Amino acid sequence: MQNGEMIMTDFFAGLEGVPASKSGVSFIDGEKGILEYRGIRIEELVKKSSFIEVAYLLIFGKLPTKRQLDKFDSDIRFHRRIKYRIVDLMKTLPERGHPMDALQATVAALGMFYPAKEISDEETNYWSIVRLIAKLPTIVAAFARMRYGDEAVRPRDDLNHTENFLYMLTETPPDPYMAKVLDTSLILHAEHTMNASTFSGLVTASTLADPYTVVSSAIGTLTGPLHGGANERTVEMLREIGDVGKVKDYIEEKLKKKEKIMGMGHRVYKTYDPRARVLKDIANKMQKRYKDITLLEIAERIEKVSSENLKEKKIYPNVDFYSGIIYDRMGIETDLFTCVFAMSRVAGWLAHWLEQLSNNRIFRPSAIYVGKHNLNYKPLKNRR
Numbered sequence: 371m372q373n374g375e376m377i378m379t380d381f382f383a384g385l386e387g388v389p390a391s392k393s394g395v396s397f398i399d400g401e402k403g404i405l406e407y408r409g410i411r412i413e414e415l416v417k418k419s420s421f422i423e424v425a426y427l428l429i430f431g432k433l434p435t436k437r438q439l440d441k442f443d444s445d446i447r448f449h450r451r452i453k454y455r456i457v458d459l460m461k462t463l464p465e466r467g468h469p470m471d472a473l474q475a476t477v478a479a480l481g482m483f484y485p486a487k488e489i490s491d492e493e494t495n496y497w498s499i500v501r502l503i504a505k506l507p508t509i510v511a512a513f514a515r516m517r518y519g520d521e522a523v524r525p526r527d528d529l530n531h532t533e534n535f536l537y538m539l540t541e542t543p544p545d546p547y548m549a550k551v552l553d554t555s556l557i558l559h560a561e562h563t564m565n566a567s568t569f570s571g572l573v574t575a576s577t578l579a580d581p582y583t584v585v586s587s588a589i590g591t592l593t594g595p596l597h598g599g600a601n602e603r604t605v606e607m608l609r610e611i612g613d614v615g616k617v618k619d620y621i622e623e624k625l626k627k628k629e630k631i632m633g634m635g636h637r638v639y640k641t642y643d644p645r646a647r648v649l650k651d652i653a654n655k656m657q658k659r660y661k662d663i664t665l666l667e668i669a670e671r672i673e674k675v676s677s678e679n680l681k682e683k684k685i686y687p688n689v690d691f692y693s694g695i696i697y698d699r700m701g702i703e704t705d706l707f708t709c710v711f712a713m714s715r716v717a718g719w720l721a722h723w724l725e726q727l728s729n730n731r732i733f734r735p736s737a738i739y740v741g742k743h744n745l746n747y748k749p750l751k752n753r754r
């Protein structure tokens with residue numbers, strides 16, 4: 371910057387601190403550890419709201435009336451089913467493939483079954499939003515079962531969003547306590563300003579692509595271990611350590627090798643991630659109830675050892691650190707954790723998609739060329 375003006379040669383690796391949009395969807399104070407959705411603190415939303423209500427808040431900008439919520443909820447319940455041709459398509463995917471790849475591919479294909487290219491039509495957009503929120507859990511649960519040769523379980527309209535998801539995974543009546551915990555976790559993961567997957571979705575949205583393409587772009591970006599994939603890696607790390615007595619050596623060895631501790635650190639939070647605080651509290655309550663969550667003790671020890679070593683760098687647990695422990699206790703398979711994240715973050719992606727459409731300009735940043743110029747063309751036979 372010079373005299374307050376952006377010089378075109380300024381470069382910020384990872385676009386750190388560079389605003390990519392003006393947004394009213396959510397707000398983070400990374401120093402104080404505050405996260406608000408549409409101006410409401412997440413701590414209040416987890417106490418008083420449901421995931422479906424929070425999705426409405428994020429997407430349509432305000433809390434719904436009872437009538438609006440009932441309609442949105444019942445529209446979502448009604449659109450949970452996936453067509454048998456989508457199930458057939460999923461059956462052709464490799465059963466050993468990662469569920470996030472299956473989810474991304476299937477969501478991209480959904481756009482062919484439910485044409486939604488008319489993005490200037492509010493009605494079309496509403497039904498795309500409903501279908502995406504409704505069908506993501508069905509797709510995740512269907513792939514989770516079909517990869518073992520089992521039939522996908524049909525969704526049940528009489529169950530709420532998270533009860534139905536747990537039911538489709540196991541075909542057994544869901545535990546209301548677990549369903550409530552999962553709902554809270556979905557609220558906490560639903561939105562987080564200009565994170566990598568939201569940005570990726572926005573770039574796609576800015577080309578006026580349809581919402582299925584926008585969401586499949588965002589799912590692809592969420593997959594990586596530095597973003598949503600960290601919840602899966604965190605639990606793998608906890609299992610690899612296996613014993614609370616081994617934590618200190620493991621962490622110090624990792625830090626000596628300059629390796630990252632999964633589930634720790636954040637680009638924006640320079641204090642405790644408020645979502646991790648709520649999830650840690652839930653994990654502790656679950657432990658009091660079930661008394662068998664061995665991974666929790668290891669995680670808390672990692673947090674302690676890491677904070678001793680990384681305090682100066684302001685590295686604290688992020689949302690991915692405790693979420694996996696909770697999903698693991700629910701019986702959700704580890705490689706589905708990031709899909710559960712996507713089932714939630716779809717609300718935030720769609721909120722940003724609509725916001726982008728309301729004032730769109732295609733994303734077309736520049737790059738600082740560091741290559742050569744005016745080289746002679748060397749014939750193939752002369753190249754070594």
Ligand code: ACO
Pocket residue numbers: 384565595596597598600629630631632633634635636637638680683685688689690
């Ligand atoms: N473990 C150990 N050291 C860390 C960690 C970590 N998890 N995170 C950051 N650091 C250190 C870095 O080594 C670096 O140290 P240095 O200055 O001595 O080189 C310093 O802190 C800054 O780290 P960066 O990687 O430059 O921070 P950045 O803002 O680019 O990255 C990120 C943020 C990607 C989240 C990083 O903290 C990380 O890789 N964490 C582990 C993966 C993870 O949990 N991702 C989920 C994030 S939440 C989400 O996306 C939903």
